Amino acid sequence: MMKVSNNPMSQPFDSLHLFDMLPLSVAVVDREWQVVAANRAFEETFGYWKGRACHEAFKSKPARCRNCEAKAVFEDGRIRVGDHQGLDRFGRVCDYSVHFAPIRDESGSITHVLEIASDMTETRRWKAEYDRLFENVPCTISILDRDLRVIRANSTLEKTYGQAIGLPCYRVYKGLATPCENCPAMQTFRDGLEHLSRQSGRTPEGSETHYVVSTSPYRWDADGVDQVIEISTDITQLHLLETELQETHDLYSSLIRNARDGILAVDRRGDVRILNDAARSLIGWDRSEPPDATTLRMMLPSDFFLPEGKMDVVPDREFTIPTQEDDGIGEIPVLFRAVELTGEQHSLGRAAFLQDLSDLRRLEKEKLENERLAAVGQTVAGLAHTIKNLLMGLEGGMYMVDTGLSRGDGERLTQGWDMLQRNFEKTAGMVRDFLSFAKGRVPKLALIDPLQLIRDVVALYRDTAKRLGVTLTVEEGKSLFDALLDRDGIEACLTNLISNAIDAVTLQDRATGTVTVRAYDLGSELIFEVEDDGIGMESEVARQVFTTFFTTKGGKGTGLGLLTTRKIVQEHGGTIELESEPQKGSVFRIHLPRSRLEAIAAEQAVRDSKAETYSSGGKQR
């Protein structure tokens, strides 16, 4: 307690001095409403007051207020309190609360009214701000009593959850009849601490809400926390986004998991983040934890470990994964593709796609086999046709010999005999050619330079072409990779096509012509082309040249040339096509897919190794 005697103002107290020291505006009004006394605070707030009426001094109004409270005090002597708005000495509006009290003389009659005004302007402003804040924050706020009943709620709450005052909080937020488990408000009531939790609610319209609620003590009494304030932030949108994100993630995970191709992805540090079942089975990884970086390096082609930014130029490539089968060691051919996974800012890591090519390889092999069988069928049909033609010649010869004899026509007899001889010779030649054709030579593939090959063949025909007035050229484009070819076979094909082309040029009416030979790569195929500007063919003829024992050279050829050519091309896994226009010329084009050449070479290697095994086994015995 402050000791009055020690106070610097411990002079004999003067009531007027105390009156001046009050931080409230005090004025005394007489029955004529004139201000007869006022303290310093009054003067500082409302300005000069002497000789002014109460309403003039407080409010700068010329007339008395309508419900003048001073008047009422003069009449009944009871103390009154009222809120008023006036003008201060600077003309600013100010809110104040006025306490009206009677001043009585010795006889007890009221002579004056004491008016004590306390300035409420600041307080009002705070309250208004507080109210605005409370009502309009984008959170729901409620104050709960010990029974969890809402005793105050802001408008945000009531806008979302409807009428709340007087209802238990679990009813308001969730439409429940009993309190929630782990109720955070109850915890705050118990321990007086702030609690934060995530809740789901339901609006009266039935839509689901998601919010984060914080509960903290609001008022205490002797027994502890008396009221709790509950502030909830709505996160429904966030929750929806989260759900969507989760679903997207699940979708992609499921796609990756169920993909038939193996998918493996590592993050920027090289840790495996994705390894689907197909990839596991392909690389034979059955442990639950993914392989580490070192193990991965042993399993995947080195392309996968190129520095960042270098991977977009990596072509798809094939490699084989060794397998341990019951019947020994095998290998799975795998198509490997590596890609950098790029985010908006930087690389996210890299992924490897592994496609099991076993089925594809088997189908390709079957297709090749089918084509070979079809070729055999066509060869048989062609053979039948050739035999028919030979029989026709023999039939003709016999007729002439017959009729020559019966008519005694010696000339006809000789002609018939010649015809018989010619056709017997043809038969013999055909059988010889056919035997060599049908020998079923397996091509012996070796890496050779396709351009050098055509140069060699063209050199053989240079003199013949020159003599016949045919310009024979090799068109050399850019150099080619060596290809797996059977040198003798492809040489035979080119020999055939070039000699045909020279014939086609000489058969036409013009005196000279050109034959052009070229080799080039188109996509993954090696192409050989022989072009002439000779007589050309009609489409009926062009359609049949590869499939029949066919000759456009009268009786000169056996018709086996193009058939043999086609057979050799097919043995290389390739195709041969012809573009031709009568009187314009023809282009024969051999397509050899390099992948098939490799497959055939691989088959050949297997055959060779088996043959070796067999022969070495034979030696041991």
Add this chain to the structure above:
Amino acid sequence: MNDTTQKRILVVDDEEDVRLYLTLALEDAGFQVETACDGQEALEKMTANPVDLVSLDLVMPRRSGAAFYRDLQKSAEWRHIPVLIVTGHARDDQGQADFEELTMSGPGIYLEKPVRPDNYVAAVRKLLGIEAAGEAEKGNVAELRRQLEERLKDADSEALKRALDVLKRQ
């Protein structure tokens, strides 16, 4: 029987032996024969001097038999000239399309190589409408003459004279 001597046949085939054989067979049967080694030459021969029937191979250099057949069909003058297809390709994949086009919508008669001379000539006659009747008559007359000659050898010369007298009187 003078039918055949007035009919001109064009034999088209790229095989010289076949041309010679078919030509002789037709000439022996009394036809006049032109030859061509492919569709191109056939067209030239037709333009120079149209024939009464074409014997046509299908697969030939320069201009094929099928193309030449289409040329004939395009011309109002030549459209009705009968065509006999003589081919080795009738039943293989390659000949099939042409063959069907030419037989189903076309001449309707084809011969598959090798052909026997009598069958060939018979087919030509049939297409020219001087077919079996002529053939049969010719065969019968020859046979009758042969029988007659046989009998004449054995015949009684007196009886023969009497018979001749009877014929002369009529």
